[in-house]
Amino acid sequence: MANYLFVTCQSGMEPLVKSDYLLQVPEARLAFSRRGLVTFKLPDSAAGIAGFEPRSILARTFGTSLAHVKVPTEAHEAEQLGEQNDQRWGAKEFGESMRDEERFSDSTVTKHLIEATVSQVIGNRLGPWDGAHLWVRDGLLPATNSSRQPGREPAIGWEKFVSRLTAALQAAALVPPGVRCNQNADFGQRILDLCLLEPSQIFIGQHEVRRSHQRWSGGVIPLVPTTVPPISRAYFKIREAVSWAGLHLRPGQTCVEIGSAPGGSCQWLLEQDLRVIGIDPADIDPVIATHPNFTHIRRRGREVRRQEIKNCDWLLSDANLPPNYVLDTIADLVSHPSIKPKGLVLTLKLPDTKLLEHWQVWQSRVADWGFPNIRGRQLIFNRQEVCLVATRS
Numbered sequence: 001m002a003n004y005l006f007v008t009c010q011s012g013m014e015p016l017v018k019s020d021y022l023l024q025v026p027e028a029r030l031a032f033s034r035r036g037l038v039t040f041k042l043p044d045s046a047a048g049i050a051g052f053e054p055r056s057i058l059a060r061t062f063g064t065s066l067a068h069v070k071v072p073t074e075a076h077e078a079e080q081l082g083e084q085n086d087q088r089w090g091a092k093e094f095g096e097s098m099r100d101e102e103r104f105s106d107s108t109v110t111k112h113l114i115e116a117t118v119s120q121v122i123g124n125r126l127g128p129w130d131g132a133h134l135w136v137r138d139g140l141l142p143a144t145n146s147s148r149q150p151g152r153e154p155a156i157g158w159e160k161f162v163s164r165l166t167a168a169l170q171a172a173a174l175v176p177p178g179v180r181c182n183q184n185a186d187f188g189q190r191i192l193d194l195c196l197l198e199p200s201q202i203f204i205g206q207h208e209v210r211r212s213h214q215r216w217s218g219g220v221i222p223l224v225p226t227t228v229p230p231i232s233r234a235y236f237k238i239r240e241a242v243s244w245a246g247l248h249l250r251p252g253q254t255c256v257e258i259g260s261a262p263g264g265s266c267q268w269l270l271e272q273d274l275r276v277i278g279i280d281p282a283d284i285d286p287v288i289a290t291h292p293n294f295t296h297i298r299r300r301g302r303e304v305r306r307q308e309i310k311n312c313d314w315l316l317s318d319a320n321l322p323p324n325y326v327l328d329t330i331a332d333l334v335s336h337p338s339i340k341p342k343g344l345v346l347t348l349k350l351p352d353t354k355l356l357e358h359w360q361v362w363q364s365r366v367a368d369w370g371f372p373n374i375r376g377r378q379l380i381f382n383r384q385e386v387c388l389v390a391t392r393s
C-alpha cells in the first residue's frame with residue numbers, strides 16, 4: 001500500500017514546502033494539497049513515514065496522510081454556508097461562515113461531514129488513537145497581539161463543531177472516552193489528525209508524537225490566557241520559540257534582546273523572572289521600562305558596549321534588519337570572551353522568501369561561533385520571518 005505524508009505550513013508557503021521536500025526526497029511525488037496543507041506520495045520502498053520526516057523549517061507539523069472526505073452540498077445548503085460553487089475557501093470566508101453558530105454547526109452539511117468522517121476513519125482500520133487533533137487549515141497570519149490564532153479558528157461555531165465531532169469519535173470508540181479533542185499530546189502517543197479544509201471537507205491523517213511541535217494540534221502552540229494584555233506579537237513568539245526548542249531559561253538568568261521595543265518579548269521574559277536588557281533606539285512600553293528587572297540601552301545593536309551585556313545567559317534578536325546584518329551584529333558580540341551566552345534566539349526577517357536559500361550558510365556561520373545545535377522553524381507567530389535557535393550543548 002502506498003504511503004503518504006502530510007505537512008502543514010503557513011498559508012502561502014506551500015510551494016516552498018513542496019520544493020524543499022522534493023529536494024530532500026527526490027523520489028516523492030506531489031499529492032493532494034490545499035493552502036496550509038501539503039501531501040506527498042512517498043517512494044514505494046517506504047514502510048510508513050519513518051525516515052521521511054520533512055526537514056524544512058517551514059513545516060509546522062507532519063504525519064501520515066490517510067484520506068479526505070467531502071460531502072455533497074445541495075445548492076441551498078451551500079448557499080446557507082456561504083459556499084460558492086467549487087470555490088476554495090479563504091480564511092476570511094471560513095471565519096465568516098463559522099461565526100454564525102446555527103448556520104455552521106447545525107447545518108445538514110456539517111452533520112453529514114461528521115458522519116462521513118467517522119465512517120471513513122472506521123474504514124481505515126487504524127484506530128483506536130490516544131487522542132484527536134482537529135484544526136482548521138491555515139489561512140491567517142498572526143494578528144499583532146490578539147487571541148486570533150492561525151490554524152485555530154476561534155469562531156463561535158467551532159467549539160460546538162469540535163465537541164460534536166469528538167462525541168462521534170468517542171461513540172465509535174476511536175478515541176478514549178473523556179479525552180478532550182486538541183489536548184496537548186504526550187511523546188509516544190498516537191494521534192488522529194483531522195483538518196477542516198472547507199466547511200464540507202475534512203482531511204484525515206495520523207501521527208505518533210516524536211517532536212515537540214507534534215504535541216500541538218496542527219503544530220499550533222495553544223494560546224494561554226494572559227493576565228495583562230500582551231504588548232506585542234513578540235510576546236507569543238518568544239514563548240513559542242522557548243517551548244518548541246525546549247530551552248531551559250531559569251529565573252535570575254539574564255536575557256539580552258536586540259530590537260526589543262515596544263517590549264512584548266521582554267514582558268514574557270520578565271514574567272519568567274529573568275533579568276532583561278533591551279537594546280533598541282525606540283521607546284519601550286512604560287510598564288516594561290519601569291520594571292525593576294529591566295534595563296533599556298537606547299542604542300543600535302552595533303553600538304552596544306560589550307561591557308554592558310557581559311555575562312548574559314541568552315542573546316536574542318528581533319530587530320527588523322536583514323539577516324546578514326543581524327548575524328554580523330551577533331558575531332561581533334559573541335566573539336568577545338566576556339559574552340558567552342548559553343543560547344541564541346534570532347528572528348530572521350524575510351522580506352523575500354528567496355532569502356531562505358541562504359539558510360545553510362546562516363547555520364554554518366552560527367555553528368562556527370561555538371553553537372553546534374541549531375534549529376529553525378517558521379513559528380506560528382512568525383509572519384514573514386523565521387526563528388533560528390542555537391545552543392552550545
Ligand SMILES: C[S@@+](CC[C@H](N)C(=O)[O-])C[C@H]1O[C@@H](n2cnc3c(N)ncnc32)[C@H](O)[C@@H]1O
Binds near residue numbers: 258266301302
Ligand atoms: C519587530 S520590532 C521588535 C519587537 C520587540 N521584540 C517586542 O518584543 O515588542 C523591531 C525593532 O527593531 C528595532 N531595531 C531596528 N534596527 C535596530 C538596530 N540596529 N538595533 C537595535 N534595534 C533595532 C526597531 O526599533 C524595532 O523596535
